[in-house]
Amino acid sequence: MVLSNNDGCIISRSAEAKAMGLKMAAPYYQVxxxxxxxxxxxxxxxxxxxxxxxxxxxxxLELISPQxxxxxIDEAFLNLQGLEALCELDQFGMEVKEKVFxxxxxxxxxxxxxxxxxxxxxxxAAKRYSDSGGVVNxxxxxxxxxxxxxxPIEEVWGVGRKSALKLRAEGINTAxxxxxxDVETIGNRYSVVLARTILELRGIGxxxxxxxxxxxxxxxxxxxxxSRITELRPLQEAIREYxxxxxxxxxxxxxxxxxISVYIRTNPNAQSEPRYRNVASCALPTPTNDSRFxxxxxxxxLNTIYRSGYRYMKAxxxxxxxxxxxxxxxxxxxxxxxxxxxxxxMKTLDSINQRFxxxxxxxxxxxxxxxxxxRNFLSPRYTSSWQELPxxx
DNA sequence: TCTGGGGTCCTAGGACCC
DNA sequence: TCTGGGGTCCTAGGACCC
Numbered sequence: 001m002v003l004s005n006n007d008g009c010i011i012s013r014s015a016e017a018k019a020m021g022l023k024m025a026a027p028y029y030q031v032x033x034x035x036x037x038x039x040x041x042x043x044x045x046x047x048x049x050x051x052x053x054x055x056x057x058x059x060x061l062e063l064i065s066p067q068x069x070x071x072x073i074d075e076a077f078l079n080l081q082g083l084e085a086l087c088e089l090d091q092f093g094m095e096v097k098e099k100v101f102x103x104x105x106x107x108x109x110x111x112x113x114x115x116x117x118x119x120x121x122x123x124x125a126a127k128r129y130s131d132s133g134g135v136v137n138x139x140x141x142x143x144x145x146x147x148x149x150x151x152p153i154e155e156v157w158g159v160g161r162k163s164a165l166k167l168r169a170e171g172i173n174t175a176x177x178x179x180x181x182d183v184e185t186i187g188n189r190y191s192v193v194l195a196r197t198i199l200e201l202r203g204i205g206x207x208x209x210x211x212x213x214x215x216x217x218x219x220x221x222x223x224x225x226x227s228r229i230t231e232l233r234p235l236q237e238a239i240r241e242y243x244x245x246x247x248x249x250x251x252x253x254x255x256x257x258x259x260i261s262v263y264i265r266t267n268p269n270a271q272s273e274p275r276y277r278n279v280a281s282c283a284l285p286t287p288t289n290d291s292r293f294x295x296x297x298x299x300x301x302l303n304t305i306y307r308s309g310y311r312y313m314k315a316x317x318x319x320x321x322x323x324x325x326x327x328x329x330x331x332x333x334x335x336x337x338x339x340x341x342x343x344x345x346m347k348t349l350d351s352i353n354q355r356f357x358x359x360x361x362x363x364x365x366x367x368x369x370x371x372x373x374x375r376n377f378l379s380p381r382y383t384s385s386w387q388e389l390p391x392x393x
Numbered sequence: 394t395c396t397g398g399g400g401t402c403c404t405a406g407g408a409c410c411c
Numbered sequence: 412t413c414t415g416g417g418g419t420c421c422t423a424g425g426a427c428c429c
Contacts, residue, residue, distance in 0.1 A: 011397070
């Protein structure tokens with residue numbers, strides 16, 4: 001199993017772990033007994049490692065297919081339009097699977113269909129039914145109808161927990177039931193999003209193919225602390241740290257922010273202790289991605305919502321109302337926060353930190369960072385550290 | 394004792410305009 | 412007794428995704 005940050009809960013399970021009945025998102029402490037007995041092995045999440053392997057997979061996909069939309073760290077859509085005239089789609093699917101396995105060493109599944117929602121369902125089937133050989137092609141006559149009938153409603157992309165419960169209560173239990181439902185009725189009773197899902201299940205594309213990732217609308221950094229914080233000072237350190245991280249991302253995205261929000265909260269699950277959550281936001285006079293300014297503003301916001309007497313569990317910093325850093329709206333009457341000097345300084349800061357792995361920081365981020373997250377079962381950085389390369393005998 | 398992090402889109406309702 | 416119609420923008424909160 002793979003654990004979330006802070007080794008808090010389960011976020012990924014092997015087939016064996018699933019067979020043991022371990023549930024997704026369950027808190028780790030509830031299954032620790034299996035580890036103690038030696039029946040289960042856990043890993044802390046290691047996004048540097050996963051990100052690197054993900055990039056390798058995507059690179060292979062881009063070599064094979066002209067149009068790739070990277071959808072998430074472990075999923076991509078390939079646009080195969082026109083390809084059916086040139087080759088057998090099943091065979092193409094197998095080729096994708098084999099190339100990724102040969103070149104990166106990761107097993108993948110392939111689902112082929114006329115819409116994204118159906119392709120996701122096909123992919124689910126490819127994973128679920130081993131007879132498929134890891135490739136399911138719904139463009140073949142009769143396949144789509146058959147799969148819809150045997151797929152539970154929960155497996156449909158866009159149907160979450162809440163909608164699934166509600167749909168089942170009205171007797172819509174399978175993907176086929178949903179596909180046959182009235183679009184307008186579902187649109188009124190649920191949302192236009194679910195109405196679109198119906199059309200997608202019928203083979204009418206409503207979700208476009210987007211090769212270029214859209215510009216982000218918000219950037220945030222939040223963390224659960226390794227242990228509860230009860231004082232203002234370490235909370236301020238954490239907020240500075242998160243503002244610093246988020247500002248880094250902002251610069252990576254070549255964006256500026258014009259609104260900051262800061263939130264803090266106690267454990268929402270704790271029944272026996274006082275609970276508190278709050279958020280403070282402010283608009284900036286002119287947009288910026290200057291770490292110094294953003295850290296200062298974030299702490300000022302924190303100070304307005306901090307209350308003593310609580311055991312804080314988590315805090316976060318959100319930057320929104322983003323604008324491109326090369327063309328933004330400034331204020332005629334306020335000095336620009338984003339000066340040439342700022343840009344130069346931030347650029348220098350980022351390049352040092354990139355090369356020397358976070359060597360430069362602000363003292364206010366805290367020298368000890370006793371609240372920093374725990375990762376007790378970290379796997380080696382096999383592909384991103386010379387010291388931790390895998391050994392081949 | 395102990396429960397992640399980072400996003401998106403949609404909707405309802407309020408405030409406002411003429 | 413009785414008070415219009417058409418619109419925009421913003422925000423919070425919910426649902427969903429990985």
